[in-house]
């Protein structure tokens with residue numbers, strides 16, 4: 001345990017990343033798609049001599065610049081802060097493996113952000129051809145940022161056999177290209193590109209909806225109908241890339257989805273399946289709303305309608321990203337590192353032998369001394385020992401509890417909170433110490449038949465550390481003392 005754990009009450013640290021990431025995806029994919037939309041629309045307006053389109057596009061370019069340059073860029077940086085805090089080991093792995101990729105990414109960002117600004121500020125001031133060229137340079141570079149980040153994101157789900165074969169040996173960088181162009185790279189790039197293109201249309205509807213349909217009916221109609229067509233590629237090709245993507249993900253991970261689909265009839269969904277269903281339903285609704293309200297009825301298409309479409313897109317994005325995250329459970333880098341930063345091949349055995357907290361820098365020397373004493377008080381390694389409080393001094397008991405708490409923070413809090421999201425207090429509710437101990441034993445043994453193996457990492461540590469976690473959790477979930485019976489009767493009588 002080399003890093004502190006980030007305790008976010010109620011929602012848990014994972015959801016902090018999730019919320020920022022969903023907003024970021026919605027804006028950054030627009031930055032890519034919209035980057036193509038603007039010069040193509042300008043090109044069309046120039047070719048067809050539609051000077052009435054120009055002010056609309058100019059307004060859209062401003063909206064685009066502010067949204068992507070301010071909110072897109074700041075949520076992007078916020079993701080770095082959030083993942084660094086929530087998942088330091090995972091972030092470190094990504095940085096160490098892809099340092100060259102990140103460096104290129106930053107260069108592309110610089111070109112992207114500067115050309116976006118140049119495109120907007122030189123509107124009407126430089127020759128049309130040159131202005132268009134700036135637009136297309138922007139489009140190319142924003143697509144390149146996707147080309148890079150897609151490699152790193154897909155790596156986390158499917159690092160690929162070549163990289164896995166050297167994982168943890170220090171030779172990982174030699175498999176950079178294998179890790180980058182991993183099995184889900186191309187289907188995911190296809191999916192994301194389609195999402196970019198349709199988001200370009202969806203965000204353009206926001207600008208277009210503000211045109212006055214009575215004063216400028218023809219203008220509003222032409223912009224809205226042209227923008228609506230940007231959704232067509234997604235509806236045609238999304239299924240192809242989606243099934244290709246599913247085909248490329250590891251059997252065990254796909255299993256998470258299949259369990260759910262097979263049982264939809266009987267009402268038992270996994271979270272992944274539920275998220276996938278929300279994606280399909282909101283995408284279908286977007287298609288219908290855009291066709292009937294925007295394409296067929298452009299004059300009456302209002303700002304409220306456009307926002308509704310955007311909210312549906314938000315829900316589709318949120319559920320897709322959630323399904324993608326859930327598919328990776330219990331890993332942060334599939335088959336290499338668990339969500340709590342523990343490495344499958346190198347850490348599990350070592351922590352069981354040496355102790356999870358043995359080298360932790362978050363332990364005070366006095367606590368280590370107390371632990372050495374309490375180790376003696378927990379006589380039978382591996383067995384579920386009786387609550388040890390009676391055999392320890394108050395100070396030792398306190399150190400023992402701290403040991404349990406550090407275990408919980410380090411190993412469980414990546415996915416659980418105490419009372420909010422996936423609340424341990426509720427999931428363990430009503431269990432006494434022995435029964436908590438039994439669950440932890442199952443988590444620790446982690447046999448192939450363990451029901452928990454599908455979504456939880458193995459619990460690691462020495463028997464004494466696990467005993468400390470058992471005591472800590474047993475105290476955490478112990479029911480609060482009940483009110484005296486006569487008081488309850490009193491209250492009921494009034």
Ligand code: HEC
Nearest residue numbers: 330331339340411412414415422427428439455456457459
């Ligand atoms: C990789 C994420 C992850 C980590 C880390 C994790 N869990 Fe879980 N845990 C889950 C998920 C997902 C569920 C299923 C939640 C649900 O059903 O709502 C779950 C469920 C549980 C349950 C309920 C099991 C049941 O049979 O109903 C318990 C108890 C539990 N976890 C304890 C722990 C403890 C203790 C730790 C730390 C040692 C831990 N978990 C670490 C993801 C995780």
